[in-house]
Amino acid sequence: MTGLSRPDLSDIQLGDWVDRRLPSSWRPYTRLARLDRPVGIWLTLFPCWAALIQASYGFPDLRELVVFTLGALLMRSAGSTVNDIADRKFDGHVERTRFRPLASGQIGAPQAFVFLGIQLALAASLLLFLTPYARLVAICVLPLVFIYPLCKRFTHWPQAVLGAAFNWGMLMAWAEVTGHIPAGAILMWAGAIAWQIGYDTVYAYVDVKDDTQLGLKSTAILFGRHGKACVGLFYALTVLAWSVGGWLLGMSLAYAMGMLVIAAHLGWQTWRIDLDRPEVNFRLFLANILTGALLACAAFIGTW
Incomplete structure (x- = not known):
């Protein structure tokens, strides 16, 4: 039993604000960009904001804050579109994703490719506001x-690739603000990857049954019944990397207090994981919005 028929676990919440307030022609593209499910936007934004704060050693420049916020929003949306294009033949067979626009036939692949081109063009326009070095890092x-999107076909570690891409803005922030990427910043990025492997594994347990039947791979399938311990290990690596990275970046003692709070929060999440209750794991995945907010706050007080 997957528990995926519960309304609170559905990937698409039918009858939500998208259905009630937007023209029918807009709805598939809104869902394709995941604007109706902003959790991924927050999980991308908070680490990026934390890096901007650390690189600026205080409140970042307003221009940089706006550019990086828009960039995170657009690239996360473009990544979601790429993912849905690549998985359109699989999503219709997965309970959680069967109502996605491409899987349900609301739009076709050609329209999705055009939409992706628009997203990437808008994201590329933001490069004009960055330094040449930051532009190079962004293109990479x-x-x-x-x-x-193709990783789940040949490796059990798609979450690691997603974590590297999702949190790339952390490296870009340092490239833009300081003109170089110090070792501490790379450790902060590595910690964000470990964090994403942890919380995305929790999320992947929601789809284990369907993914196994389709021959797809994930860390949840790899870890199996040892998932709770493995997630706890990656959360511990997260705190370690963020702590050492912050120390190398000259964060104050207040930052260490923030790390203790994050460690307690991630420890609570690990304790609450129940591999047989997808609805619990889904709520724990959402709880990582708070983890990201705590990281940004720790970075801010660490500059005092």
């Missing part, structure tokens, strides 16, 4: 964005 993430 594109292979990860396009490779990720």
